[in-house]
Amino acid sequence: MTQTVSINNNQRLQLEPLSTPERLLLGPGPSNAHPAVLQAMNTPPLGHLDPAFLAVMDEIQSLLRYVWQTENPLTIAVSGTGTAAMEATIANAVEPGDVVLVGVIGYFGNRLVDMAGRYGADVRSITKPWGQVFSLEELRTALQTHRPTILALVHAETSTGACQPLEGVGELCREFGCLLLIDTVTSLGGVPIFLDEWGIDLAYSCSQKGLGCPPGASPFTMSPRAVEKLQQRRTKVANWYLDMTLLHKYWGSERVYHHTAPINMYYALREALRLIAEEGVENSWRRHQENVEYLWQSLEDIGLSLHVQREYRLPTLTTVRIPEGVDGKAIARQLLLEHNIEIGGGLGELAGQVWRVGLMGFNSRKENVDRLIEALQQVLPK
Amino acid sequence: MTQTVSINNNQRLQLEPLSTPERLLLGPGPSNAHPAVLQAMNTPPLGHLDPAFLAVMDEIQSLLRYVWQTENPLTIAVSGTGTAAMEATIANAVEPGDVVLVGVIGYFGNRLVDMAGRYGADVRSITKPWGQVFSLEELRTALQTHRPTILALVHAETSTGACQPLEGVGELCREFGCLLLIDTVTSLGGVPIFLDEWGIDLAYSCSQKGLGCPPGASPFTMSPRAVEKLQQRRTKVANWYLDMTLLHKYWGSERVYHHTAPINMYYALREALRLIAEEGVENSWRRHQENVEYLWQSLEDIGLSLHVQREYRLPTLTTVRIPEGVDGKAIARQLLLEHNIEIGGGLGELAGQVWRVGLMGFNSRKENVDRLIEALQQVLPK
Incomplete structure (x- = not known):
């Protein structure tokens, strides 16, 4: 090996092994893996x-x-x-x-x-x-x-x-x-x-x-x-x-x-x-439906309203209308940084109008709904 | 959720959690991860x-x-x-x-x-x-x-x-x-x-x-x-x-x-x-070169010859000529199933003519060369 060029170390970061916060991923995906x-x-x-x-x-x-x-x-x-x-x-x-x-x-x-x-x-x-x-x-x-x-x-x-x-x-x-x-x-x-x-x-x-x-x-x-x-x-x-x-x-x-x-x-x-x-796909569908209905009820209980007409709502992803006068981005950021919960913002036509809350796969569980609602109550203006 | 179609369970395999053999991957890639x-x-x-x-x-x-x-x-x-x-x-x-x-x-x-x-x-x-x-x-x-x-x-x-x-x-x-x-x-x-x-x-x-x-x-x-x-x-x-x-x-x-x-x-x-x-990229290059030279020498020591002229040989991947009369595929299969070592066969023009042996990344270590040579000595016809 003849090496005539000298090494450029500009981009040679000295890093520690990976260390990340543990988030509950309730955005539009990814969701937490089992x-x-x-x-x-x-x-x-x-x-x-x-x-x-x-x-x-x-x-x-x-x-x-x-x-x-x-x-x-x-x-x-x-x-x-x-x-x-x-x-x-x-x-x-x-x-x-x-x-x-x-x-x-x-x-x-x-x-x-x-x-x-x-x-x-x-x-x-x-x-x-x-x-x-x-x-x-x-x-x-x-x-x-x-x-x-x-x-x-x-x-x-x-x-x-x-x-x-x-x-x-x-x-x-x-x-x-x-x-x-x-x-x-x-x-x-x-x-x-x-x-x-x-x-x-x-x-x-x-x-x-x-x-x-x-x-x-x-x-x-x-x-x-x-x-x-x-x-x-x-x-x-x-x-x-x-x-x-x-x-x-x-x-x-x-x-x-x-x-x-x-x-x-x-x-x-x-x-x-x-x-x-193992669960049975029809049981997985039923679980998603039951838990999302619990989410919808819980969101409405704290005064939020949902974007999609009930009969066409997905059991996996719910769009929640951002209340008048609330800074949707700031709330999502607070949920992430103070409560380690990720939710999504609106995309395209719905940017700034809705949050997107996913309850998908392993994450479709009642305790996750409870954790989200509790955190929302803390970060939403009274 | 109205569900009027009945579930087809034909493809619903009942499986155990994944269990795989532990292979030493000395083929053209993937190699074992660190x-x-x-x-x-x-x-x-x-x-x-x-x-x-x-x-x-x-x-x-x-x-x-x-x-x-x-x-x-x-x-x-x-x-x-x-x-x-x-x-x-x-x-x-x-x-x-x-x-x-x-x-x-x-x-x-x-x-x-x-x-x-x-x-x-x-x-x-x-x-x-x-x-x-x-x-x-x-x-x-x-x-x-x-x-x-x-x-x-x-x-x-x-x-x-x-x-x-x-x-x-x-x-x-x-x-x-x-x-x-x-x-x-x-x-x-x-x-x-x-x-x-x-x-x-x-x-x-x-x-x-x-x-x-x-x-x-x-x-x-x-x-x-x-x-x-x-x-x-x-x-x-x-x-x-x-x-x-x-x-x-x-x-x-x-x-x-x-x-x-x-x-x-x-x-x-x-x-x-x-x-x-952490290692330094030039040290990684040097390690690959040193270990592959050890591989080349070891292969030649057991009577095998290499396909590429020395000055153009890669430190990561070596093509070894399959000796006359030897069934290259059978040898590779034996290495895999009896010794848990994967090496590659020839592709395209070199199909049937060479084996491909990778020594890459974490796998570029002398002990892997020794393990391969030992196994080759057991499976190659005397």
Whole structure:
């Protein structure tokens, strides 16, 4: 080793080992991971082609099908956060020129519009005020007007706390010959989903919300109809990392190297999914619903009001209206720094108008509601 | 919650908590993580906009600059594995029609060709037999012929074990007015790199090799010259997740939400980088070199020969020629299942011809060489 250049030590920080405050994460995500999940994540890594690791991948695939209620063979975890899995649905399903119709009821609908455009789609959108949802009639009219190849909707809008009803939408999409793409980032594990029954063709999610796992490996699935569109592409998928024509050879029976999986994230995801299978996904949905109703009641009891009409409220994420004259940012900061509780602020149209309170996965427990309400009572102006 | 569909329990596996064999990972990566890194990764997650987490991100940025020996302001960790960081360099630097010249000396050069094509580049390539490297004269001739916008080279070819010399290449690229893009996946932390001195404009790496961290968060950097090209783009970056015009607002002073970072992976990466800063990056390079020379000698002592000419051999990854008549796959399998040691097989042109032995990061220690040699003596035919 000949080394003729001298070392630059400008950026050589001398640090202590990591030390962080213990927060209760009641924002829009991440939520706190289950202790057993953190423990699984800490297992020393295996190689990404080790037979013992391939078995872990197979278990993840089955359990993802279970929580999504689907039999889709192509059901995997993408090696990135939920946004990467979102991009994976678009990258694989969209060919340049495809008409993609996006229903925008909040921030993440807009993100789908931006992404689909980058993959060359002819993007059309329909919108509703943030906090509302589309009726089946509105969707029918839009499909008639735009005749899209793909209809993309957000099931659980993390920016508004509204739940888009999906019953009947799949039939509608079949009637108009288009694929149905659904964002389930804030619903998977916490909100009833029946992917196959509802005729959903493409879906993605994240690990750090309803599944109670740290972020970094993200659920992705494609129906056989969507796979058919993938197989008939005239152009390569415009994203190498997320190309399912390559990835399915790693996750499927061929086991061809594609990229080095985030091994420990998959350990964590397997444990999170295992815990849901143990609880039963319908019990997890029920738990989320019961605890959020307790949250709603508790918030109203201290004089706060909620942004979304009751029947469309998510069990995972609640938007609370910031009372007139209150500095929402200052309150959230006080909760964080004085009480170690994180809640979120509003995004986009709702910036400055609402707080966002998540009760997701391992965090969906009554004691967390009590802790939040107690802290809120201390920091809110009397 | 009205639930009219009945639950499908077909995929509801009943599993025990994770239990995996303890492997010594001496393949091309991942390598074993330092125990302190695993411990840091296990810290309960913070929110991705928590001031305490933003401080962790700043520390990562500084320490990445240190290990790469650069002062590039735009130096971050991408929320994915090394392949995602590779794609990030291409996605941000390439506009449709740009001439991208790729030097192919192995598998990962070919991957760059494929990726650059997907982003609309007019891709040209020059090749050498796998195991060899380009001379400065060969690169000059190719730049004269192709006049590219970007020259992309692999510093440490993980598929061959060869190290491409980079001194002088940056000057050459400036002479021809092109950007220099370098794959440092298998070199960062283990092989001397002086990004600024060598005039490198775009580089990426991974966490699970020379840095001794699990895979899942990946170093990425752009020089001010490369940022200038990014700012002058006529088209949006064709990849939302990896778009640095958005990501730099999260990593920089604006702190605008882009996606939820893989929090625990960043904890792990911070600790891995902290350990290198403590050791001193030049000491880490020296340690890798000393231990690999011990490996080479030990392999030759038991009658094996090495694929790459000595002066171009990597200190992180060694290709060992499979002796005539030996079933390379069977030997690797025996090492794994009987001795819990993982080594890699050949990729592409070298499939069936070589084993790949990594000594990277925390794993670059003499005792690991001894353990491998002892096991090899037991499994190799006498």
